[in-house]
Amino acid sequence: MKKTSLLLAIGLLAAAQCLHAADVTGVITFQGTAPAEKEITPIKDDPSCAALYPSGLPKTRFYVVGANGELADVVVSLKGMSGKSPGAAAPPVTLDQKGALYVPQIVALQTGQKLVVKNSDPFIHNVHAKPVANPESNQVQMSGGADLIYTFDRPELFLKFQCDVHPWMFAWVSVFDHPYFAASGADGKFTIKNVPAGKYTLEAIHRKLGAQTAELEVKADGAVQNFTFSPK
């Protein structure tokens, strides 16, 4: 009887917390002049890849900055939230290989959550995951071949995916053991959903520009926190 009451109390508490969960939103901006991106010139040495770019080669995308300074590809997360991942139940995240590039280049997901890697190109790739905390793997993926499915058991920031067939291709996958994270989009905006009310440290990390943190309190109507990055 005592046990049932205890479980009931915990359940009610959790439900109450969910009722008070809200979103953390914000906009990431870049101030200053971003270093110039370079054309990915090795593409022209591979006829099958070059054929995809008849009117000019793509450039590196280290700093994806919008017309008004909106900064994409910043990974934002709540700190100190470890061990709360329901990742296995979360919908899969897709990483495509398209135009001999990884799309998107920055991905974030939870431990246990599926990462589906596709090959939309008319040629082969090898998908070479080079983690530090998780096991390394390297697999061939033919054009139109079956999707490759990855899951990661341990949290890790900017886990590198690369293609050795096309050595300019990289993607960076950040793995969290909780659901409170997001990556900023092309408009610089991010949303971390269903954050329980409380005080937190929010961290924003750009692979080249470094990390910033901010203290914030999430109330019933959520919280807003913006970040501004500038060249190092």
Next chain:
Amino acid sequence: MNNKYQPTLFWFATLNALTTFLLIGLGGLVTSHEAGLSVPDWPTSLQRNMFLLPFSEWTGGVFYEHTHRLLASLVGVLTTILAVWLWLKDPRPWLRWLGITAFLLVMAQGILGGLRVRWQMDWLGVPHAAVAQTFLVLTGALALFTGRWWLNSTTAIPVSVPRGLRGHVLSVTFLIFLQLLLAATMRHQHAGLAITDFPLAYGKVWPATSAAAIAHYNATRPPGTLGNPITAFQVNLQMAHRLVAYALFLGVAAAALRTLKKLGGRDQLTQFAFLWLALLALQILLGAVTIWTNKAADVTTAHVMVGALALLNGALWCLIALRRRSR
């Protein structure tokens, strides 16, 4: 069996050494193009029999890695034939066993290359490169030992090589081997150029390697496609490579002058020593161009190949000098 010159055997051994040299170049291209793991399976290639991979799939990095595997297979076959040939037709027991050693080494090298792919271990590329250089010296030596000059030299007029000179050249050759190990370690960091200027290093004679300096280098490096940050270890490694290069140039120049003084300008060993000096000069130039071109794959690979030739040159010089002593 007579210990006499067999031209077919000699030319076959020479072909094996030349093919091995080309294989080192192709291996250099694999690393220069970061293509070592573009074919993730071994001994199959892209889940097919290696020898039946359709040409349409030899694209991008696969082209370099797959042709490297095919040429390596050819070297394996050539070395096996050579070992059997020596065993059956050469009267010198030590040479027959040297042929067996070459066979075992080429097998070990193939397995090492395969494990580097299967285990996805970058550092295995370093012993793979070291065995490649050793194997080149071995195949070059086999060609020398089966050559007319080696077999007939017992009747030629002896010109002895001073012991000090032999030790000098042997030491420099050994230092070249260590330099090639340093270079292989640098290349298998897969981080691009650790120092982007030459002859200075980040504008100084010796670059700063504090955490702040390394962070500054990483922030101001031209955005390469690789994008891996460099470390203080990598900066120090390249500086060590530069210092050893200068020491080697001086060592080889001194060896060439000493050989000229002791043996005269017409001696074969003097010509060999000056060829060695020319190779070292070319090698330093290629090293500089490697940096100035931000590690262009063809230049970097030429740097690897000339390095291998410099090692072979020194090793063959030592063997010829030893032959004169043992006469």
